[in-house]
Amino acid sequence: MKIITILRINLLNSLFIFSSLLSFDIDFAISQALKDSINFSREILSTFSKDDPNYIFLDALIEFNGDSASKKYQKFYSKYPQHKYADYSVYEIGSYYYSKGYYINSSSWFKKIPIHYHKSALMEKSIEMFFNSMIVSGSADSLGYYGNIFSKLYPNLDIGSYSINFPYELKFENEEKDIKYTIQIGAFEQYNRAESRMYMLKNSGFSVTIIEQKKDGINFYLVREGEYSTKKSANKIAMRIKARTGLSPIIVEL
Numbered sequence: 001m002k003i004i005t006i007l008r009i010n011l012l013n014s015l016f017i018f019s020s021l022l023s024f025d026i027d028f029a030i031s032q033a034l035k036d037s038i039n040f041s042r043e044i045l046s047t048f049s050k051d052d053p054n055y056i057f058l059d060a061l062i063e064f065n066g067d068s069a070s071k072k073y074q075k076f077y078s079k080y081p082q083h084k085y086a087d088y089s090v091y092e093i094g095s096y097y098y099s100k101g102y103y104i105n106s107s108s109w110f111k112k113i114p115i116h117y118h119k120s121a122l123m124e125k126s127i128e129m130f131f132n133s134m135i136v137s138g139s140a141d142s143l144g145y146y147g148n149i150f151s152k153l154y155p156n157l158d159i160g161s162y163s164i165n166f167p168y169e170l171k172f173e174n175e176e177k178d179i180k181y182t183i184q185i186g187a188f189e190q191y192n193r194a195e196s197r198m199y200m201l202k203n204s205g206f207s208v209t210i211i212e213q214k215k216d217g218i219n220f221y222l223v224r225e226g227e228y229s230t231k232k233s234a235n236k237i238a239m240r241i242k243a244r245t246g247l248s249p250i251i252v253e254l
Contacts, residue, residue: 026054030085033061053080057089070096087113087120094126098133107133114150124157132243180254181234185247186223194221201225204244206237227254 050056053076060072073089073096080086094109110133113126120126127150134140151159185201185208188194194210201208201223211222225241228234231251238249 026058030054030058030061033058034088053083056080057083057085060089060092066096066099081116087117087122087126090117091122091126091129094129094133098129103133103137104139107137107139111146114153118153123154127157127159135239136243181228181231182252182254183225183228183234183238183241183249184222184252185225185241185249187220188223189218189220191221194223197223201241201245204241206241224252225249 056072056076056079060069060076063069063072070093073092076083077086077089077093090109090112094106097103097106097109107130110126110130113120113122114130117123130146131143134142134146147159150157186194186197188197191210198208198210206225208223208225211224213220213222226234226237228237234251238251241247241249
């Protein structure tokens with residue numbers, strides 16, 4: 001009796017997997033996963049060939065471990081560099097290295113999109129992240145060179161607006177010696193939001209603090225970094241903050 005019950009359960013499981021497979025649309029699953037909506041069991045992927053490019057891409061897409069996801073994206077890209085999702089994989093690999101602080105590696109991956117994937121929907125984001133990676137890695141002197149190349153390849157894009165500081169030289173004239181400057185990366189009415197921003201920036205390697213300030217009778221919590229004698233010094237750190245976090249700091253006179 002026990003054997004018959006087990007056989008029935010196994011049969012029901014097989015029928016369930018088979019019916020799920022028949023109704024499972026992997027292209028639709030990928031489109032949903034790209035929107036962070038996963039409404040299927042990971043086990044169903046085991047029914048696909050591990051050499052199926054859609055399987056490899058979807059498997060990477062739903063992988064929550066960053067290290068594992070990056071390896072899967074690289075496997076997908078190395079086997080299928082012309083696939084319709086190849087540019088997405090390239091962008092994710094670049095983002096992975098960027099988040100780890102490997103800016104030279106990230107720049108080489110972000111550069112692949114404007115060079116090889118001329119119709120990519122990720123074009124503008126990739127160029128911006130490429131410029132950011134170059135700046136943080138100390139290669140900002142090459143921005144002009146690549147800016148010219150990308151401007152010729154994509155004349156309809158405003159390439160100069162994508163980098164943090166393009167052209168490279170910024171001039172701050174007539175700065176008074178007694179004036180001090182700080183970098184502000186947010187102003188919040190709720191302390192918990194300011195605290196969240198502070199921890200995010202600290203995790204990115206910045207020494208930030210929260211300053212309470214009242215304006216028009218309302219308390220604001222300001223997230224600030226450092227104290228600098230010149231705008232130029234503050235701007236260098238502001239550039240780094242934007243490159244690492246994507247946030248847009250402002251320089252404030254103290």
